[in-house]
Amino acid sequence: MSVLRSGKWSRGNGQMVKRFEEKFAQLTGSRHCLAVANGTSALLCSLSALGVGAGDEVILPPYTFVATLNVILARQALPVFVDSNRETFQMDAGKLEAAITPRTAAIVLVHMAGSAADLDATLAVARKYKIPVIEDACQAHLGEWKKRKLGTYGDTGCFSFQASKNLNSGEGGAILTQQEDLFHRCSLFHNNSRGMHRQDDSFTYAAPGLNLRMTEFQAALLVAQMTRLEEQSRTRESNASYLSSLLETIPGIYPARLHSGCTRSAYHLYMFRYAAERFQGLTRAKFLKALAAEGVPASGGYTPLNKEPVIAAALKTRGYERIYPAAGLRQWQQRNQCPENDKLCQEAVWLTQTMLLGSRADMDKIAAAVGKIQKHAAALL
Numbered sequence: 001m002s003v004l005r006s007g008k009w010s011r012g013n014g015q016m017v018k019r020f021e022e023k024f025a026q027l028t029g030s031r032h033c034l035a036v037a038n039g040t041s042a043l044l045c046s047l048s049a050l051g052v053g054a055g056d057e058v059i060l061p062p063y064t065f066v067a068t069l070n071v072i073l074a075r076q077a078l079p080v081f082v083d084s085n086r087e088t089f090q091m092d093a094g095k096l097e098a099a100i101t102p103r104t105a106a107i108v109l110v111h112m113a114g115s116a117a118d119l120d121a122t123l124a125v126a127r128k129y130k131i132p133v134i135e136d137a138c139q140a141h142l143g144e145w146k147k148r149k150l151g152t153y154g155d156t157g158c159f160s161f162q163a164s165k166n167l168n169s170g171e172g173g174a175i176l177t178q179q180e181d182l183f184h185r186c187s188l189f190h191n192n193s194r195g196m197h198r199q200d201d202s203f204t205y206a207a208p209g210l211n212l213r214m215t216e217f218q219a220a221l222l223v224a225q226m227t228r229l230e231e232q233s234r235t236r237e238s239n240a241s242y243l244s245s246l247l248e249t250i251p252g253i254y255p256a257r258l259h260s261g262c263t264r265s266a267y268h269l270y271m272f273r274y275a276a277e278r279f280q281g282l283t284r285a286k287f288l289k290a291l292a293a294e295g296v297p298a299s300g301g302y303t304p305l306n307k308e309p310v311i312a313a314a315l316k317t318r319g320y321e322r323i324y325p326a327a328g329l330r331q332w333q334q335r336n337q338c339p340e341n342d343k344l345c346q347e348a349v350w351l352t353q354t355m356l357l358g359s360r361a362d363m364d365k366i367a368a369a370v371g372k373i374q375k376h377a378a379a380l381l
């Protein structure tokens, strides 16, 4: 209401976006924070500020939200997928090096569900080939790797505050970086290539840009929402580990394993694999339906992103055909194999983060529902 009444609704004359940036930097232990319109903008701004564009290849995991891919296509770069590890649901860092070519310009590492991807292994390969790393931490608020916050390891770390996320202002995003010059480039790009603190009113532009600014209203919501993020995160963590202790006793249910370096998960999602053969062959679709009937809403999660028709459509456009040699595009189809991820997409089951804000008794009910379905699986076939 104070933003509304102030009449200052843009960061151009208001103070709230600035205040949010300071608080989020403090919360994550980051040197710099730039607020942006949403998570997609954070990723797009990072790629642009790092100079990634037409003719480049960008590495990403196939198990992620489509925005991770869309920003690569928006830069007219070629997405290169590295298969998933089925146990962790994260990118298999052991397969990263084989995907690198002289054209690789960036790695977008997703911390899926708010649990850390293998940062040590990924950063080691990235350093060896001097390739920048963008952390897609859009699901990973307050998540940690070796006690340090996710989003502070890469050249940039990108966050989303869209309505489904653990920190929510309807829409919103942020970029963390530890590098002064990169912060400056991101800042320029998100403000139509204009400096934010310019004294003069001249209209000269040294680099491309867009308007990706956060509004004062979004920032005001975030400053308030942030006061309870730590407490809610603790609740999610303790409910998730309790739920895992229950589900692990049920044959055929495999909760996503955390990497040993992941000292804290944001649990944006609670994910497990479902083995139909341990449920008399009951399909995952029928398992999900039975869960819903027990009052537990769950979903099967992502489809294989590397096979989505949007990619083939992009590669057939005039721009891509001009930029990339035909043989390279044909080769791309052969390179684009993620067999582990294909299996993962058929076995996954997700519960949303809001369910983890319930009580311990709620977790008991979820586990009991799964147990009940297993007991009566034959009757549900």
Ligand SMILES: *Cc1c(COP(=O)(O)O)cnc(C)c1O
Pocket (backbone or CB within 6 Å): 038, 039, 040, 041, 064, 065, 067, 068, 110, 136, 138, 139, 159, 160, 161, 162, 171, 172, 173
């Ligand atoms: C939500 C999300 C995004 C996009 O964020 P928006 O704020 O919706 O633009 C990107 N990557 C991942 C992994 C996400 O979960």
